[in-house]
Each structure stands twice: as structure tokens, then as C-alpha cells.
Amino acid sequence: MSPRIPGADLPEHPDALWRNPEPKRSYDVVIVGGGGHGLATAHYLAKNHGITNVAVLEKGWLAGGNMARNTTIIRSNYLWDESSGIYEHSLKLWEGLEEDLGYPILFSQRGVLNLAHTLQDVRDSVRRVEANKLNGVDAEWVEPDEVRKICPVVNTSTDIRYPVLGATYQPRAGIAKHDYVAWGFARRASEAGIDLIQDCEVTGFTTQGDRVTGVRTSRGDIAAGTVALCAAGHTSVLTDMLGIRVPVQSHPLQALVSELLEPVHPTVVMSNAVHVYVSQAHKGELVMGAGVDSYNGYGQRGAFHIIERQMAAAVELFPVFARAHLLRTWGGIVDVSPDASPIVGRTPYENVYLNCGWGTGGFKATPGIGWALAHTLAHDEPHPLVAPFSLDRFVTGALVDEHGAAAVAH
Amino acid sequence: MSTPFRTAEGGRIDRATTLQFTFDGRSLTGHPGDTLASALLASGQHQVATSIRLGRPRGISAAWAEDPGGLVQVEEPFPEPMLLASTVELFDGLVAHGLPGQGRLADVPDSARYDAVHHHVDVLVVGAGPAGLVAALGAARAGARVALVDEQSEAGGSLLSGTDRVDGVPALDWVADAVAELARHPEVLHLQRTTAFGVYDDGFVLALERRTDHLGAAAPRRVSRQRVWRIRARSIVVATGAHERPVVFADNDRPGIMLARAARTFLHRYGVLPGREAVVFTTNDSAYDAALDLARAGVQVQAVVDARPAGSPQRRAECERAGIRVLSGSVVTGTEGVERITSALVAPFTDGEVGAASVIPCDVLLVSGGWNPAVHLFSQARGRLRYDEVLGAFVPGEELDGLAVAGSAAGVLDLAGCLADGQRVVRAALSALAIVPAADDRLPSAPEPVVPAAPLVLWRVPDTSEAHARTQFVDLQRDATVADIARAVGAGLRSIEHVKRYTTIGTAHDQGKTSGVLTSGITAELLGIPVQDTGTTTFRPPYTPVAFAALAGRDRGRLFDPERVTALHDWHVAAGAVFEDVGQWKRPRYYPQPGEDMETAVLRECAAARTGVGIIDGSTLGKIDVQGPDAAVLLDRLYTNMMSSLKVGAVRYGVMCGVDGMVIDDGTVLRLAEDRFLVLTTTGGAAKVLDWMEEWVQTEWPDLRVHCTSVTEQWATFPVVGPRSRDVVGTLFPDVDVSTEAFPFMTWRDTALDGVPVRLARISFSGELAFEVHVSPWYAVAVWQRLLEAGRPYGITPYGTETMHVLRAEKGYPIIGQDTDGTVTPHDLGMAWAVSKKKPDFIGKRSFARPANQDPRRKQLVGLLPVDRHTLLPEGSQIVEFVADGELPPPPVPMLGHVTSSYRSAELARPFALALVKGGRERVGDTVHVPVNGTLVPVEVTGSVLVDPEGARRDG
Amino acid sequence: MQLIACPWCGPREEVEFTYGGQAHVPYPDDPAALSDEQWAHYVFFRDNTKGRFAERWNHSAGCRRWFNAVRDTTSYRFQRVYRVDDPKPVTP
Numbered sequence A: 001m002s003p004r005i006p007g008a009d010l011p012e013h014p015d016a017l018w019r020n021p022e023p024k025r026s027y028d029v030v031i032v033g034g035g036g037h038g039l040a041t042a043h044y045l046a047k048n049h050g051i052t053n054v055a056v057l058e059k060g061w062l063a064g065g066n067m068a069r070n071t072t073i074i075r076s077n078y079l080w081d082e083s084s085g086i087y088e089h090s091l092k093l094w095e096g097l098e099e100d101l102g103y104p105i106l107f108s109q110r111g112v113l114n115l116a117h118t119l120q121d122v123r124d125s126v127r128r129v130e131a132n133k134l135n136g137v138d139a140e141w142v143e144p145d146e147v148r149k150i151c152p153v154v155n156t157s158t159d160i161r162y163p164v165l166g167a168t169y170q171p172r173a174g175i176a177k178h179d180y181v182a183w184g185f186a187r188r189a190s191e192a193g194i195d196l197i198q199d200c201e202v203t204g205f206t207t208q209g210d211r212v213t214g215v216r217t218s219r220g221d222i223a224a225g226t227v228a229l230c231a232a233g234h235t236s237v238l239t240d241m242l243g244i245r246v247p248v249q250s251h252p253l254q255a256l257v258s259e260l261l262e263p264v265h266p267t268v269v270m271s272n273a274v275h276v277y278v279s280q281a282h283k284g285e286l287v288m289g290a291g292v293d294s295y296n297g298y299g300q301r302g303a304f305h306i307i308e309r310q311m312a313a314a315v316e317l318f319p320v321f322a323r324a325h326l327l328r329t330w331g332g333i334v335d336v337s338p339d340a341s342p343i344v345g346r347t348p349y350e351n352v353y354l355n356c357g358w359g360t361g362g363f364k365a366t367p368g369i370g371w372a373l374a375h376t377l378a379h380d381e382p383h384p385l386v387a388p389f390s391l392d393r394f395v396t397g398a399l400v401d402e403h404g405a406a407a408v409a410h
Numbered sequence B: 001m002s003t004p005f006r007t008a009e010g011g012r013i014d015r016a017t018t019l020q021f022t023f024d025g026r027s028l029t030g031h032p033g034d035t036l037a038s039a040l041l042a043s044g045q046h047q048v049a050t051s052i053r054l055g056r057p058r059g060i061s062a063a064w065a066e067d068p069g070g071l072v073q074v075e076e077p078f079p080e081p082m083l084l085a086s087t088v089e090l091f092d093g094l095v096a097h098g099l100p101g102q103g104r105l106a107d108v109p110d111s112a113r114y115d116a117v118h119h120h121v122d123v124l125v126v127g128a129g130p131a132g133l134v135a136a137l138g139a140a141r142a143g144a145r146v147a148l149v150d151e152q153s154e155a156g157g158s159l160l161s162g163t164d165r166v167d168g169v170p171a172l173d174w175v176a177d178a179v180a181e182l183a184r185h186p187e188v189l190h191l192q193r194t195t196a197f198g199v200y201d202d203g204f205v206l207a208l209e210r211r212t213d214h215l216g217a218a219a220p221r222r223v224s225r226q227r228v229w230r231i232r233a234r235s236i237v238v239a240t241g242a243h244e245r246p247v248v249f250a251d252n253d254r255p256g257i258m259l260a261r262a263a264r265t266f267l268h269r270y271g272v273l274p275g276r277e278a279v280v281f282t283t284n285d286s287a288y289d290a291a292l293d294l295a296r297a298g299v300q301v302q303a304v305v306d307a308r309p310a311g312s313p314q315r316r317a318e319c320e321r322a323g324i325r326v327l328s329g330s331v332v333t334g335t336e337g338v339e340r341i342t343s344a345l346v347a348p349f350t351d352g353e354v355g356a357a358s359v360i361p362c363d364v365l366l367v368s369g370g371w372n373p374a375v376h377l378f379s380q381a382r383g384r385l386r387y388d389e390v391l392g393a394f395v396p397g398e399e400l401d402g403l404a405v406a407g408s409a410a411g412v413l414d415l416a417g418c419l420a421d422g423q424r425v426v427r428a429a430l431s432a433l434a435i436v437p438a439a440d441d442r443l444p445s446a447p448e449p450v451v452p453a454a455p456l457v458l459w460r461v462p463d464t465s466e467a468h469a470r471t472q473f474v475d476l477q478r479d480a481t482v483a484d485i486a487r488a489v490g491a492g493l494r495s496i497e498h499v500k501r502y503t504t505i506g507t508a509h510d511q512g513k514t515s516g517v518l519t520s521g522i523t524a525e526l527l528g529i530p531v532q533d534t535g536t537t538t539f540r541p542p543y544t545p546v547a548f549a550a551l552a553g554r555d556r557g558r559l560f561d562p563e564r565v566t567a568l569h570d571w572h573v574a575a576g577a578v579f580e581d582v583g584q585w586k587r588p589r590y591y592p593q594p595g596e597d598m599e600t601a602v603l604r605e606c607a608a609a610r611t612g613v614g615i616i617d618g619s620t621l622g623k624i625d626v627q628g629p630d631a632a633v634l635l636d637r638l639y640t641n642m643m644s645s646l647k648v649g650a651v652r653y654g655v656m657c658g659v660d661g662m663v664i665d666d667g668t669v670l671r672l673a674e675d676r677f678l679v680l681t682t683t684g685g686a687a688k689v690l691d692w693m694e695e696w697v698q699t700e701w702p703d704l705r706v707h708c709t710s711v712t713e714q715w716a717t718f719p720v721v722g723p724r725s726r727d728v729v730g731t732l733f734p735d736v737d738v739s740t741e742a743f744p745f746m747t748w749r750d751t752a753l754d755g756v757p758v759r760l761a762r763i764s765f766s767g768e769l770a771f772e773v774h775v776s777p778w779y780a781v782a783v784w785q786r787l788l789e790a791g792r793p794y795g796i797t798p799y800g801t802e803t804m805h806v807l808r809a810e811k812g813y814p815i816i817g818q819d820t821d822g823t824v825t826p827h828d829l830g831m832a833w834a835v836s837k838k839k840p841d842f843i844g845k846r847s848f849a850r851p852a853n854q855d856p857r858r859k860q861l862v863g864l865l866p867v868d869r870h871t872l873l874p875e876g877s878q879i880v881e882f883v884a885d886g887e888l889p890p891p892p893v894p895m896l897g898h899v900t901s902s903y904r905s906a907e908l909a910r911p912f913a914l915a916l917v918k919g920g921r922e923r924v925g926d927t928v929h930v931p932v933n934g935t936l937v938p939v940e941v942t943g944s945v946l947v948d949p950e951g952a953r954r955d956g
Numbered sequence C: 001m002q003l004i005a006c007p008w009c010g011p012r013e014e015v016e017f018t019y020g021g022q023a024h025v026p027y028p029d030d031p032a033a034l035s036d037e038q039w040a041h042y043v044f045f046r047d048n049t050k051g052r053f054a055e056r057w058n059h060s061a062g063c064r065r066w067f068n069a070v071r072d073t074t075s076y077r078f079q080r081v082y083r084v085d086d087p088k089p090v091t092p
């Protein structure tokens, strides 16, 4: 019998995903954290650099952290050159990723609208669009009537509390299926001979002078030539073990889905002033998120008033959502940096590299950072795409502040 | 007869009233008390929809929220996607249809109301079944503040499905008494149709009350349709019962296959027979009640198929007396029928081996694989679950503070046990709250339970056929089968979370209420590990789906965010102002006269202020009264410039930075007395600056004797601006000598108008001679009108924010947040003059010394003049190096900065802009390019002050 | 959603409060004497403890007072609240 519903049939996963090996005593490269970033780094180490004596150590189930919890918005329309550099590189990789991984990752370039609700939003939007164009990122400013054409369910009436004054639009932006992406990377890495070790928590490091010699884990000590920290919300726990200070704060970030609905929402809409962002995923569910819970939290859950506020924003912007139903809420732990940009690069330990601070927006960077971090590890030198994101920018003051003009950071 | 399966009598429906409804285009009838499901079953219809991926017919398989089969779309009275036929109460005029997987949203806005209520109690009891009622009674009798919420239309829980007796009377009589007693306790809130859907920290429970849904079109419009109860409970008793668990076998998804207790519910509560010929398949004793009840009601019970080798000797005897055949040591291996089951395949089952099947015709197959306690709320409260080998289910595995589980939710499956457990649990809860149980709190009696024969834990009927595994459905809504789980495990997956994601089990509307535990069990079986090690996926709120609008509540439309308006708002509206949102404020942007667009209106307003006199409502400016002996010390620390040297009676402009040295706000400061300042902030920054002051005073400098109070709403503020402003102010306030000598720039004076205190200040945000008039908002309208009268001879012109922006931009005055973006220092703004060199420290100072701050290529505020004297640069435009051939090179093109403000100037008779440009001050005189709509517009970089750079006009 | 015990007002809903990050990070006595790195640590670097964490809260929609609290960042439970001028509890 044929499927009745468009999108009801998600593509099948392959019959073989990954091996479940016992950890070896030693690896050339140990990647701590089996989220999207860790797995992508493993893939590109093997694929681009032929480095396969690699372990990805994951304390829980593979890609069960933020990778399994994010709202999958992919875009590259960031304000600053440094940001659009890494995110646009990533977007280009997304465009070929399905083929590269041989996995149906459901990358859907359905475009993203970032709504403007105040005159200052409009200025900031135009500023970002113009910067994007000059950086070769597809972007345009669209007026309310075009917003309505792109996404007919957006409330563009002028008598709402914060009327839509227009939007930025990036047609190449979109969404993908997060598990499929992670599993695609994992499968390739595993096939290449990289060991993906689950239920393996890094609990400490062994060091000699300025070098780390290995990691202590819940499954025994493992020697390491080079260590890459890809632990997202748990970065500080690891850097604390090494005595390195990193300016990130871990916050709960929640998201939610509705039941499956007939297609009503063909794109991705983000609004900062009426704070919510929405897409309708492949099966038909509305996927939404908003801002972080204010306090530090490692609990993978947040408070309900955040959800209620988000629902108010959703119904305000999309009145037809009124009787959609909230089916499930959940939370992740996001590593927020002072300038809303990632922190990637060297640490005081010669052979330890840091990758964190992606906060609420690192899913879209998954292939890009995996690619650049693999390059960095292989050459023992920060790749130019990540060089601007070094830890010492906080000392010099050369921040890459993505709050001001691009405040929606997802 | 349109309801051939309605019993002749019984059930809790009002047979005297007939309701009409339409399902899938067919007109049907039912009664008040019915659900859509029971009414459909009464008409003989089991199939409700087809499945999402395979298109297989699916029907009603349970009588409440755990049903994975009966998905419907309501169309009338208002479209609502994806509801369960089993939970939709029937009303007259209901129009619905079956849903093959995706719901449909209405294309018109929902006009229903929604609201929320906060409630605080000592004890919240969730579930009004036997355990919950006893708990609620116990708490109420003890004098506690109690809330009892239950998701059904009436209290009773599992008692509504059976024929139990409590205290020697029919159980529902006892329920009625209990409800009546609760109603007599003034401190008890009892809500039916109310689902506790989320448990959060510190006893916070969210519950959704469906207030008018069951009334259909008759719902009173002024009553909220649904209400969210935000309940804070010192103690929570979870008495949410248990869900019956199916057993998985081939073709276990056909309409007509339902959980055994659901059949009892339909029979006893709704007076509906689920079929004529039944087979009952069970692994435990409870389903025998269904067999016996149905037989008594006239259903031909073909067989009870009991998977246990010895079945249940005791129940077998009862069946034999009723003439029901019991096949113990047997299982159902498959079914036949398409839109409705026509027969069950039954085979012997010994030592895990399934023998040859024989066919038993039936039109309904009841299944019971045991019970899953409804541990959702306990688990949401982060209670650890324990796998119970005997029940084959996860039960609460620890004691939590402030939340306890009672009755079958805790794994107690008999009535007497549930009653006792309800009392035990509530007493423990009361004692933790130091509340003494009432002396007359008596435990109701129920018949001694018969010890049941041990249940068998059977997740699925063993089947070696791969084809069968593909129709052994685990999650009916996702069309996910045992074969899918096997593939997942075969692919290398070990974690239940991975299996869930691979198969999509548990992600549908029911969130795995029946499929979750089965998946854990089957996965464990396939991996050969204990079920405890597989565990469950995480239970997440909400317990059942909740409409977005219900959660949005009243925070929609105008109430989405408070609207702040000034005392003059009505005047502005009457004057035809076009408003702008600035923070929460509504500010007039301009006042178009007939035939004017914004551009002409603003040119007119600007000209008035530059050549005659204009007036603006500046009441939204933030105002903070800073008082105390150390007020000046505080301001010295927070502003980049010196405030302590300000004389009483004088005014000074100041800039504030964050610790990172970036400008966060600016404004003027009036020294009212030695120990008192009035700090003016930007409109958007008012709350932030007050918070900022408080934070420093309270957390860093508690030794400072100073208090900061917002007086934004205590003062209306009207700048009167332009060369004729002196005439206007002088006319209205004859007592004040408004001459430059007597009332110099950057000073203030107090005066009065007809006894009303007024403060005047010579502050200018336009470069023109100007007087700010401050007055209590109570007199704002009167004073404003008096100013207009006084100004009439001079053509006084009210102007809005747009004109204000043009005027200030012509003078190069930045707007914080428009010309800055959190990366701009006072030096970048050309305000080194406002940064004290004398003060040893102030907030932000140290950051100025960082390497990045020394970079000569930092962006600096400059002016821009389009060379063609005509093009208005869009705000936000980027700036690039001048390109000789006028063609934009291919990307990436290095950017020099961007346009922050851009206007047409009446004064300059050309457009101009402000911009942040790399090394901008060094580039004054250069020509650069601004890409605008595909062309490069040449612009000249200028200083930021374009009008009256010498400041000659401020004294008029 | 926490019920937070404001030291001045008693238990109040979380929505009334604003978070202030790590507590006991005093403004340096003499910022000018600090190296860029030391200054950066004051401006941008805060502990991000998993577990008991001494942090600042403001009862912003109530008494508007700042106070400190020790809270477990994993369970979110408040262990204690104390006034800003109280010393950091010895066993946070």
C-alpha cells in the first residue's frame, strides 16, 4: 500500500550504522563528545586527511546531546565576515552532504525569514542583508507583502502588537533531520575505522608539562596524541579538569513540537522581537524554539513559562496555529559565549584543541566546523576559518559580536 | 436502528436526549455522556481512519487518551486537528472525520478565549479514581487546602468502567457521596475535565481545564474555552491509574481489536457493546472481567485465550459457569479481516513455542498484556523508575520530596489496595506538612481482593516469520513494527533512545503511551539484556497534547506585551499622529497633515523647529531620581565623565559604558541639589539603566549612601525647540527670565503655572535654542495645550520622533542603539571629550586600554553626503572602498562600515547620513561607495556635525 | 519553574526574578593595575560549575533587591539564599 500522506514516509535508515567496539589503549586523536561536531570532525579527519586512528568518546548515547534536541535551522546570513565565513562554508558543505554521506539527511533549502518588527529591526536587517551580499551570501530584504507570499500564514496585518515591517530572506537556508545527519557522519566515521565509543565519559586527563598524554574515562584510561574537546554544554566540566578557563555559560534551551499537520508553513520563520522561531518539519509537525532559560543549568530541561511565552508569540505571529497542539517539550544544554560567537582553537595545552561556544546555533555549523577542526587537528594549526574565534579575542577585545545586529542566534 | 450496538439500558448516558453529529459525512446520533468513540461504536463503526504510512484501517482501541487508533479531525464548530475519538465528548452538531495522520489547521483565527489561573494548595491530588478520591477526602477532612483534578468528565476513574462496590454500595454511589462531601469543604477545589499535564519544580503543576469544549456551538462565548491552572502544591499525590498494555502479534492493528478494559468502559459507562462475538486474549486475570461482563451483556464470547500455561484456575471456573471456553497456554498469532477483524488465529503456546493456529471467528478481539502504571508525572518530576519483573512494567523506584504516587499508578492493581494506598499516601503527605488527619477519616471498604494468578510478561507473541514481524505493530500511529525494532538493533543500536529514533516509535500523538514499555521489552529481548537496563525513553511534558492558544492564554493581540502610552496619547491620536513602537512605548513618529506623506511631513516639521518653533512629547525619556550623600560618587563611577563637579542648577550630558567599554546609554543629568540628581536616559534604556545602577549599588558598593528611583512616569517632558522657543516659554512663564544671561544653556529652573510646579531646562537635542518643560503627567495635557496656545503666534508645530532624529543627526548626535550596536566606544563616537581623564576609574575605563581599542581602523562615527545630492541611502547600507569603474567587484567585497542613520535634510537641502566607518575620522574628505539596489552610490565622508558645527544657534 | 525564597520577601515565583550569574566576583580594586588578561577574566570569564554554584539573583519584579544563592545547576534546586554582604558559604 502506498503512503497516504506527503512526508509520512521518512527515508529508511540503513541496515548497518556503526560498530560498537571496545576502546583501544591509545589513539592518535581522541575527540571528546560524540555530538554532531565530534562526529563530523571524525568523518573529515578520515575523509580529508586519512587520519583514522581516532576515537570519539561519548558519555551517553551517540549524538544524544544538543544534536538530538535542536530545531535544525541552517542558515549563513550572519553579520560579521568571520561568522559568515564559517557558516557559509558550512552551508556549502550541507549542499553536498547527502551525497558525501550517502545518507538521506533531508536537507531542505526552504529559506529562512528573519522578521523585523521595529524600525531598528529594519535597520539591522538591511545592514545584515547588505553585508551578506558583499560576502557572497544569498540574502534579501523583503517587504511585508513578499513575506506573505513566502509564508502565507504569517500575520502581516498592521494592527498586531508588533507588526511585521519586513524580513530578511535567505533562500538557501533551511532545515535537515538532525539524527540522520549525526548518524550519517557516524556511519562514515565507523566505516573508515574510527572507533565510536558510547557510555564512555571522560572523567579526567593525564598530563605531562604542557601536553595532555591521555584521558581518563569511565571505561578506562586512553592515551591520546591530540585531544579535541567537542562537549558543547559540558565544555566547562572538561576544561575545569584541565585548569583552563573558558568564557562560556551553560544554559537550558527548550524546544517543542506539535502533532503532524497538513503543510501550512513552507519556510523557516524567526522573530526576535516576538520571540519564536518555527518550521514545519518533514512529517508535518511544527518545530519551535525561543530563548534560553536565564540561569545556568545542566538539567536538560527548563521552566514552563518560557514555553508559554513562546506559544503566545507563535499564536500572535501565526494566528492559525491557535488549535495546533503542543505534543512534546524538551531541553538541551547550550554553551553561550559573551559575544554569541564560537570559541575554537588552541588552549594552553599544546595538543588540546577547543571547540565550544556555539550556544544556540551550532547545528548549522556541523559540517563546517567538522571540516575546519579536522583540518586544524591534522595540521596542528588553526584553519583560517576558525582563527578569528580564538580564546584570546577576549583578552584583546577583538570580539565577533553577533548579538547586536543579528540577535537571533539560532 | 442507527445505534445497533447500544445496550438496552445502563451506562452513564442521558438516553432521554438525542444528539446529532456527523462523522465522515454520515449523520449519526448519540447521547449526552457519550464520547465520539462510544457513539461511533454504538453505530457499529470501529474503523476511524487509515494509518499514516501503510494506509491500513485503524479503529478505536482504547477508551481514553492511551488510544493510538482513533484519531479524528474536528471540523465543526471550529476546526481542530488531531483529537482522539475517545476523548471528544459528544455534543449536538459535532462534525468530524477520521484522520490519516496529519491534522488540518483552521484557516481563520480562533475567536475563543483562553485564560490562566494561579492556585496554591497544601495538597494537590491528580486523578479522581478510588485512590485519588480517598486521598482528597483525607486531605480535605484534615482541613488542608486541596485541589483535586481529573481529566474525565466525571469522577470515578477506573470505577466508571466496572461494577465494583465500595462500602457495600455500588462504587459510583460512593463516588457521588465523596464528590458531594468534597464540595462541602470550602478549601477544596475540585475540577473535572482537567488534565495535569506537566510537573515542574517546587510543587508546580500545570493543568488544563476544558471548560466549554463539551458544549459545542452552545458554549457561552464569554467563558474561556480552556483554562490553564498553574498550581503550586506543597504536596502532590499522583493517582493517575494505569494503562492497559497490549500484546503484540501479527495484524494486531485491525479495527475491532481493543484493550480489554476499554470494552468494559464502553459497556458500563456508555452502554455500548464493542461487538457481537468476542475473543479475549490475555496474560493476566484482569481481562476475565471483560469476558464475563460482555457475556452477561449478551455478547458471544468465543474464547478466552490465556497465554499462561495454567491460565487462572479460579477465573476459569467462573468462565465455565458462564459458558465461556478458556484456552490456556494459548496465544493469538494473527487476525483476519480488513476494515474490521473477522477472526482471530489462536495457537497453543508451550515453553515459548507456538503451535499450529486455528481460526476463531469474532468481530472484536480484546487484549490485555498487563498494566503500565501511569508514571508520567512522577517521571517528569525526575523520579527514577524501577522495572517490576512481576508486572512487566516500570513503577516509581524512589520516594520524592513533595510528590507521592498512589494506587495503580504505583502498581497497586486491586480496588481495596488502591483505597488503602490512597489513604496511606495522603497521610504521609499530611504528616510531612504537619497536618493532622481528621479523627473521622475512615477508610472505605471494598471486597477482599481475590489473589490473582501470577501474570505472564509477554511483549509479543513469538513469531519466526519475517513477514509477520512486519505486521506485528508496536506503535500503531507510526506504523512501526517488531521488524523495525529488529532492524534497528541489527544496525548496531543499543540505546532505547536510538531505537526510538530509528523506528520513530513513541513520537506520535500518544507519545508512546501503549508502545513505550513494549519497545523496551522487545528491545531487551532482542539484545538479550534485562529490561531494567534498556529502561524507558524520557517522559516529557505535556502528558496529553495542549492547544497552543490555551498556553498563550490572554497574552495575545494588544495584551501580548503591555503598551505604554504617555499622558498625551489621546491628544496625539486626535492630532492624527502615526506611531512608532519604541520599546513598549507608542511614540508619535510624525503628524501628517492632509495630503502629506512622511517625507513632506518631516520636512515641514524640521523646518518649523529650525526656523520657528516645534514641540515634541518627550515623556518617554527615562528619568531616574538619584538621591543621597553619595549620589555624585555613584554617578562619577558610572558615567565616563565627571558628574560630581556639576553645579546645582546645571545640566550635563553624560555617557555610560559597560565594563567592556562599550556605550550602553547616554543622556543629560540635572543636579537638583548637592545630594540629588535627575538622570535622563534614552527611552529604550530607562529600565536597563536603573537596573544597572541598582546592581552596582547593591552588589558592589553597598557602602554608598544613595537611592535610585524611577520617575519616568512622574514627569511629562516637552522639549520646546527652535529660535522662537524663548518667546513661547517666556510668554507662558512670565516669572522666569528666559534670557541667555539669566537662564544659560545647560541649566534648569523651577517655576509654576497656575500653582502647578513646572521645571524648565535649557537642553537641546537639535542644536537649536530649546527649553525642556517638565510637569507632572496629571497636568500634562493642560500644560501642553497652554504651550500650543502660547506658540500659536509663532506657528508652533508638534513634531514626532522622525523629525527629532533628523534634527539630532544633522548635529551629529548619536542615538544609542541606532548609531551604536554594543561594539562602539565613546571614542568611536568622537566623544573623547565626554571621557574624563581626571577620574582614576569608572566603569568601562580599563577596557579602553585593550589592544583592540587602540586599533586605528576601529569604526568611527562620521557623516556621509551622497555626491549626487539626491540619493537617500537606506539605513543599514554597507560602505565599500571607492571603485574606479563604478562596478561592484565579485564577493567577497571588504566592507568599511555601514550607514546608521539617513535622512533628507530641509536645512541642507540634500540627504545626508551618519555612518560607522573604519578609521572614519582619517577618511573625512574621501569618497567611498555605498551599494544601493545594485548600483554604487558615491558618497563623501564628512565630519559628523553637518548643521551649525560652531554651535551658534543654541542660544537662539 | 522554581519557587525562589527571596531573603526579604519569602518564596516567590521564578518569573519575578532575574539571574545575575556567578556571585563573589568583586570589581577589581585597581583595574588599571591589571594585565589585559586579568582584566578580560574579570569582564568575560565566569565559572560554569556543574553542581552547587554560588550565584546572584535579583528579585526584579518584587523588592528589587539583589541576593546570593547556592543552587545546584543540575537539579536546579536552591540550597540556600543569603544576602550579598554575607560571606560565600564554606561548602557550596
Ligand SMILES: Cc1cc2nc3c(=O)[nH]c(=O)nc-3n(C[C@H](O)[C@H](O)[C@H](O)COP(=O)(O)OP(=O)(O)OC[C@H]3O[C@@H](n4cnc5c(N)ncnc54)[C@H](O)[C@@H]3O)c2cc1C
Pocket (backbone or CB within 6 Å): A032, A033, A034, A035, A036, A037, A038, A057, A058, A059, A060, A061, A062, A063, A064, A065, A066, A067, A068, A069, A070, A071, A072, A073, A074, A200, A201, A202, A203, A230, A231, A232, A233, A234, A235, A238, A253, A254, A255, A289, A331, A332, A333, A334, A358, A359, A360, A361, A362, A363, A364, A365, A410
Ligand atoms: C533546543 C535547541 C535548539 C537548537 N536549535 C538550533 C538550530 O535551530 N540551529 C542551529 O544551528 N543550532 C541549534 N541549536 C544548537 C546546536 O544544537 C548545538 O550548537 C550543537 O548541536 C552543538 O554541537 P554538538 O552537536 O557537537 O553538541 P552535542 O550534541 O551536545 O554534543 C556534545 C556531546 O558531548 C558529550 N559529552 C559531554 N561531556 C562529555 C564527557 N566528559 N565525556 C564524553 N562525552 C561528553 C555529550 O554527551 C554530548 O553528546 C539548538 C540547541 C538546542 C538545545
Ligand SMILES: [Zn+2]
Pocket (backbone or CB within 6 Å): C006, C007, C008, C009, C010, C059, C062, C063, C064, C065
Ligand atoms: Zn524580594
